[in-house]
Structures are given as C-alpha cells and as structure tokens.
Amino acid sequence: MGWIEAVKRIATDPSVKVICPVCQKVYLKVRDIPNENNPSEVQRQMLCDKCGAFNALRLTK
Ligand SMILES: [Zn+2]
Numbered sequence: 001m002g003w004i005e006a007v008k009r010i011a012t013d014p015s016v017k018v019i020c021p022v023c024q025k026v027y028l029k030v031r032d033i034p035n036e037n038n039p040s041e042v043q044r045q046m047l048c049d050k051c052g053a054f055n056a057l058r059l060t061k
Contacts, residue, residue, distance in 0.1 A: 007057055010046055018046075022053035032059075 006018045006028065014030045028046045035041040035058075045056045 003055055006046065007055060010044065011057055011059065014044060020048040020050060020053055022048060023051040026050045028053075 001019065001021055003021045006021050009016050009018055010028070010030055014032065017027045020026055020028055026049060028048055031045050031047075033043045033045060035043060040061050042059050042061065043056050044059055045054070047054050
C-alpha cells in the first residue's frame with residue numbers, strides 16, 4: 001500500500017491500522033492538530049516511529 005491509499009483510509013477513519021508505506025514495518029501514528037487560524041479545520045498527521053515517514057492532510061469538520 002502506498003501513501004495515497006494510506007491517506008485515503010486514514011482520512012475516512014483515524015483509528016484504522018495502516019502499515020507504514022515506506023518501511024512496511026509498523027503502523028502509522030495518527031493525530032489531529034487543530035488549526036488555530038481556522039477552527040473548522042484540522043490537520044491530520046500521520047507519522048512512522050520507525051523510519052520517520054510523515055504525511056498530513058487537511059480535514060474540514
Ligand atoms: Zn516507516
């Protein structure tokens with residue numbers, strides 16, 4: 001699974017277990033960061049503890 005598919009799944013459900021698309025060894029950690037400038041928007045960050053891979057997407061509530 002690549003980043004595109006991983007991001008698509010996490011966008012739908014942040015609790016889903018998605019294996020890191022880069023190292024394929026561990027599940028991505030997901031967290032939502034509120035956008036201080038725009039309360040209706042959050043940034044959902046995906047991080048791999050193992051290899052440091054990172055991606056983020058914007059979600060509107
Ligand atoms: Zn990784």
